[in-house]
Amino acid sequence: MISVQNLSFSHSSRLIFDDVSFSIMDNAKVGLIGPNGAGKSTLLKILCKMEVPNAGKIEVIGSVGVVPQEVKHDPVMEGCNTIREYLNPEHSKHDFELHKMISGVELSDISLEDSPAALSGGQKTRLALARALLSEPDILLLDEPTNFLDYEGKKWVMGFLANYPKTLILISHDLELLDKHIDKILFVDAHLGKIEEYKGNYTEALEQREEREALLKKQVSLEQRNISRLEESAKKVGVRQRVILQRRVSRLKEKLPDLPPEVRAINFKLPDPANVGGLPLRAVNISKSYGDKKVLDGINLSIERGECVALIGPNGVGKSTFIKILMGLLSPDTGEVQRDYQLKVGYYSQEFENLDFRKTLLQTAMESGGVSEAVARPVLARFLFPASKVGQEIGTLSGGEKTRLSIALLLLSDYNLLILDEPTTYLDVMSQSIILQVLKDYKGAVLIVSHTEDFISELKPSRALILPENYFDIWSEDLLERVSQI
Numbered sequence: 001m002i003s004v005q006n007l008s009f010s011h012s013s014r015l016i017f018d019d020v021s022f023s024i025m026d027n028a029k030v031g032l033i034g035p036n037g038a039g040k041s042t043l044l045k046i047l048c049k050m051e052v053p054n055a056g057k058i059e060v061i062g063s064v065g066v067v068p069q070e071v072k073h074d075p076v077m078e079g080c081n082t083i084r085e086y087l088n089p090e091h092s093k094h095d096f097e098l099h100k101m102i103s104g105v106e107l108s109d110i111s112l113e114d115s116p117a118a119l120s121g122g123q124k125t126r127l128a129l130a131r132a133l134l135s136e137p138d139i140l141l142l143d144e145p146t147n148f149l150d151y152e153g154k155k156w157v158m159g160f161l162a163n164y165p166k167t168l169i170l171i172s173h174d175l176e177l178l179d180k181h182i183d184k185i186l187f188v189d190a191h192l193g194k195i196e197e198y199k200g201n202y203t204e205a206l207e208q209r210e211e212r213e214a215l216l217k218k219q220v221s222l223e224q225r226n227i228s229r230l231e232e233s234a235k236k237v238g239v240r241q242r243v244i245l246q247r248r249v250s251r252l253k254e255k256l257p258d259l260p261p262e263v264r265a266i267n268f269k270l271p272d273p274a275n276v277g278g279l280p281l282r283a284v285n286i287s288k289s290y291g292d293k294k295v296l297d298g299i300n301l302s303i304e305r306g307e308c309v310a311l312i313g314p315n316g317v318g319k320s321t322f323i324k325i326l327m328g329l330l331s332p333d334t335g336e337v338q339r340d341y342q343l344k345v346g347y348y349s350q351e352f353e354n355l356d357f358r359k360t361l362l363q364t365a366m367e368s369g370g371v372s373e374a375v376a377r378p379v380l381a382r383f384l385f386p387a388s389k390v391g392q393e394i395g396t397l398s399g400g401e402k403t404r405l406s407i408a409l410l411l412l413s414d415y416n417l418l419i420l421d422e423p424t425t426y427l428d429v430m431s432q433s434i435i436l437q438v439l440k441d442y443k444g445a446v447l448i449v450s451h452t453e454d455f456i457s458e459l460k461p462s463r464a465l466i467l468p469e470n471y472f473d474i475w476s477e478d479l480l481e482r483v484s485q486i
């Protein structure tokens with residue numbers, strides 16, 4: 001059981017939660033939702049005592065297991081010599097149970113004898129998920145557990161969670177996940193610092209929320225009319241009466257509920273990408289094996305100037321290997337990569353390895369784009385970072401905010417090819433649509449890897465390379481289906 005009473009919490013000057021109360025019954029399946037930066041991850045940290053609130057009473061009864069949004073450094077994981085030791089600290093499980101779990105989270109490639117230290121950030125996050133699921137705590141707190149999984153892995157995790165016998169609190173931007181097995185929604189309202197409770201799954205909550213908002217808008221406009229009437233009459237009466245009326249007006253104004261701010265469209269012009277020839281990048285007959293495992297076999301790809309190409313395929317199929325070869329970080333066993341001499345590649349990966357977490361947003365934008373403050377500020381604003389936010393240190397940004405920033409940084413520099421590895425992970429619907437629009441307007445070439453089919457379909461790449469089928473062709477809506485039928 002969880003009970004939260006009168007919780008208030010702020011980060012420096014920003015109030016994240018303002019006198020929030022709610023409770024969660026045993027065995028409830030709760031979806032915790034809200035826009036990027038609203039405070040969802042912060043709430044999980046408060047529940048497992050990793051953050052201390054400014055005020056309020058938090059009661060959590062039962063054992064708690066938590067998997068954060070991204071695992072970079074986990075002291076428990078780092079203290080284990082093998083993956084077996086990490087997954088099975090009490091020696092209560094058989095190896096076959098461990099195997100089942102790690103293959104569920106798409107880590108079948110790793111051995112239980114391996115050291116966790118060598119894993120990538122995405123792999124560490126999935127390993128932490130496997131450990132939490134194995135330990136079956138009374139209260140399982142999951143922060144976007146499907147982020148690093150492809151379609152199959154997602155399905156597996158969803159199936160597992162559907163049968164979870166105890167309390168589950170799940171943060172996700174994945175609507176499918178939030179509609180299947182959830183019976184309560186907590187919505188973090190970033191504008192008011194409140195948490196709203198809804199019965200039912202995501203779709204049901206959304207309907208209730210829309211009704212609530214429409215009602216609120218109606219109330220506000222009635223009140224506003226009332227206020228203007230009073231203000232008009234105040235002009236026509238004597239001094240004493242006027243003072244009384246004005247007092248009433250200001251009392252009414254204070255009580256007027258805040259409506260959510262509409263997002264303004266901000267105009268800004270991106271720097272044009274640097275010059276490049278007609279065929280900036282070409283890869284011919286690329287093959288690569290790790291030991292006796294052949295990952296890539298005779299892959300061909302070409303990208304024309306200004307063209308958008310999608311790279312599609314499940315986890316572990318060699319997409320990252322292929323990208324590393326394209327970038328010249330890894331050499332292929334056969335084949336070659338031909339780059340235009342003016343090619344400048346910008347690269348986005350979900351692990352944010354190029355960000356210096358101690359710098360502020362503004363500093364980073366100016367330095368990495370080589371631009372003045374006057375150029376950096378409107379670009380940051382277009383990516384939903386207002387003036388009040390640009391002085392914040394990058395390390396403290398939420399997952400979605402980091403992604404949004406990384407993409408803003410790429411667009412500020414004069415790259416003529418962007419390679420984007422899963423740019424929609426972490427993003428809420430609003431941020432996704434901003435990134436989509438910006439990429440559509442981008443004049444350089446784009447190579448994009450994504451499991452978010454809607455995003456790819458909207459982006460309308462001109463061609464797609466599908467792995468492992470090794471099928472490179474003109475993009476069309478039904479391409480994915482056709483390939484899966486081969």
Ligand SMILES: Nc1ncnc2c1ncn2[C@@H]1O[C@H](COP(=O)(O)OP(=O)(O)OP(=O)(O)O)[C@@H](O)[C@H]1O
Nearest residue numbers: 011036037038039040041042396397398399400401
């Ligand atoms: N030390 C800090 N100083 C100022 N602001 C901070 C600090 N730490 C976090 N924040 C801000 O608090 C807000 C809430 O962060 P949180 O990580 O809880 O968001 P979230 O709802 O999980 O978002 P996402 O969906 O992107 O993961 C964010 O806007 C973040 O930038």
Ligand SMILES: [Mg+2]
Nearest residue numbers: 041069398399
């Ligand atoms: Mg978060």
